[in-house]
Amino acid sequence: MAKFTFFLGKGGVGKSTVSALAALALAGQGKNVLLVSLDPAHNLSDIFGIKFGDRPKKIITHLMGMEIDEKARVKKYLHGIETRLRNTFHYHTAFNLGRYFDIIKFSPGIEEYSLMQAFMDIRDRFNNKDIILVDLPPTALTLKFLRLPSLSMLWLNKLKELRETIIKKKEIVTRIKFGGKTIERDKILNGIEELLTEYHTINGILTSTTDSALYIVMNSDILSQSESGMIHGELEKIGLGVHGIIINKVLSDISREKPIHHFHSIAHHFLPHSDFPLVRTGNLNRYLTLHGDSTLFTELESFI
Amino acid sequence: MGLRLKPYPKMKKIVSSLKRWWHRYDRLYKVSSVKLLEWETREMENIFALILFGFLIGLPSAPVSIMLELLPLMEDDLSIVMERLGTAHDPLGELFSLLDIG
Numbered sequence: 001m002a003k004f005t006f007f008l009g010k011g012g013v014g015k016s017t018v019s020a021l022a023a024l025a026l027a028g029q030g031k032n033v034l035l036v037s038l039d040p041a042h043n044l045s046d047i048f049g050i051k052f053g054d055r056p057k058k059i060i061t062h063l064m065g066m067e068i069d070e071k072a073r074v075k076k077y078l079h080g081i082e083t084r085l086r087n088t089f090h091y092h093t094a095f096n097l098g099r100y101f102d103i104i105k106f107s108p109g110i111e112e113y114s115l116m117q118a119f120m121d122i123r124d125r126f127n128n129k130d131i132i133l134v135d136l137p138p139t140a141l142t143l144k145f146l147r148l149p150s151l152s153m154l155w156l157n158k159l160k161e162l163r164e165t166i167i168k169k170k171e172i173v174t175r176i177k178f179g180g181k182t183i184e185r186d187k188i189l190n191g192i193e194e195l196l197t198e199y200h201t202i203n204g205i206l207t208s209t210t211d212s213a214l215y216i217v218m219n220s221d222i223l224s225q226s227e228s229g230m231i232h233g234e235l236e237k238i239g240l241g242v243h244g245i246i247i248n249k250v251l252s253d254i255s256r257e258k259p260i261h262h263f264h265s266i267a268h269h270f271l272p273h274s275d276f277p278l279v280r281t282g283n284l285n286r287y288l289t290l291h292g293d294s295t296l297f298t299e300l301e302s303f304i
Numbered sequence: 305m306g307l308r309l310k311p312y313p314k315m316k317k318i319v320s321s322l323k324r325w326w327h328r329y330d331r332l333y334k335v336s337s338v339k340l341l342e343w344e345t346r347e348m349e350n351i352f353a354l355i356l357f358g359f360l361i362g363l364p365s366a367p368v369s370i371m372l373e374l375l376p377l378m379e380d381d382l383s384i385v386m387e388r389l390g391t392a393h394d395p396l397g398e399l400f401s402l403l404d405i406g
Contacts, residue, residue, distance in 0.1 A: 078372075081372050081373075081375065081376065084376040085375060085376050087376075088376045088377070088379065089376070089379045090379065104368070104372070107359075107368045108368065109367050109368040109369055110368060110369070113367070113368070113369035113372075116369075148367065148369070151367060152366075152367050152369065152370055155366040155367060155370055156370060158355075159352070159355065159356075159366065159370070162348065162351070162352050162355070163352065165348065166345055166348045166349055166352065169341060169344065169345040169348070170345055172341060173338055173341050173342055173345065176334055176337075176338050177338060187377045188374060188377050188378060188381070191373060191374050191377050192374070195370060195373055195374075
């Protein structure tokens with residue numbers, strides 16, 4: 001089963017570069033790696049100079065890359081729901097659905113749900129990989145995405161309770177009116193249970209310390225530290241642990257760097273600033289030759 | 305052990321009329337209690353749908369992803385919400401008429 005590693009953090013700290021370096025380092029060790037960008041403002045294409053899309057493309061041996069086309073996925077998902085509605089609803093009820101769905105695509109919550117669907121799709125399709133590295137969007141969307149399973153389970157459990165009470169009352173009415181006639185299983189309750197199973201699986205992956213690892217990427221500046229502290233606090237609230245802190249673009253001698261006080265109990269990995277642009281495989285490999293001994297790469301290798 | 309009523313035909317008549325009376329009484333109260341239970345169930349279904357589609361009328365509601373996944377299964381529930389909109393201005397009136405008050 002493929003393991004997941006997520007890179008999150010403030011915009012501009014170098015999440016895509018760090019995930020690209022990690023992917024190359026692991027592929028260089030012979031691991032089968034998939035690098036996925038869930039960030040709607042993709043950077044992987046620019047980093048590798050390869051036009052990535054919704055299907056994986058080979059970068060080097062053992063390494064494939066892809067960028068999720070979030071807009072296309074939202075469109076496809078809503079079209080699927082609309083088709084299901086037209087098939088199950090009466091004609092007059094479904095008549096004006098087109099216009100309704102044009103508005104729904106802008107509803108809050110759609111973006112993160114689409115990312116979650118993409119994540120599940122990747123998990124199902126690329127389970128044969130050793131590791132799937134996920135370059136996450138900047139903080140706001142990432143937190144919404146990571147919160148979605150636990151928040152949805154909270155709602156679904158309450159909806160399930162209410163639905164079961166409704167069903168119990170309906171059964172009493174049927175028993176009194178029609179004797180022992182059995183009523184068919186409630187399709188809404190079925191739907192709720194199916195969604196609960198799906199969210200439970202996703203939450204299981206995210207909270208597992210053996211199947212997935214979350215890394216916060218940050219820089220040494222105050223703003224970056226403060227936002228990373230906030231991310232850590234929010235993740236704790238939903239029961240997600242941070243596997244490690246990556247301090248990227250370190251300017252001074254990294255042997256002198258000290259752990260940041262917000263995260264004293266979490267492993268720190270320091271990646272020095274590069275004097276040359278970290279784009280294209282050649283430059284990234286050059287960086288790995290210079291700094292490939294970083295604890296980040298050895299930790300990731302042992303995680304698999 | 306059943307009652308031996310053969311020697312008392314009058315008693316048999318009384319018992320069977322009591323039974324008839326009891327059945328009528330039972331049916332009458334069952335009908336009104338079932339009506340109340342059906343009303344309560346419909347109200348709960350309305351609340352269930354409002355939890356999911358409340359955002360359409362400005363109420364805080366469940367994540368839109370849950371609403372979208374369950375929407376294709378909920379045509380009947382949507383009809384209840386639409387029906388309830390018609391009587392929403394006088395919920396007490398509806399309840400009183402159901403309970404035969406006033």
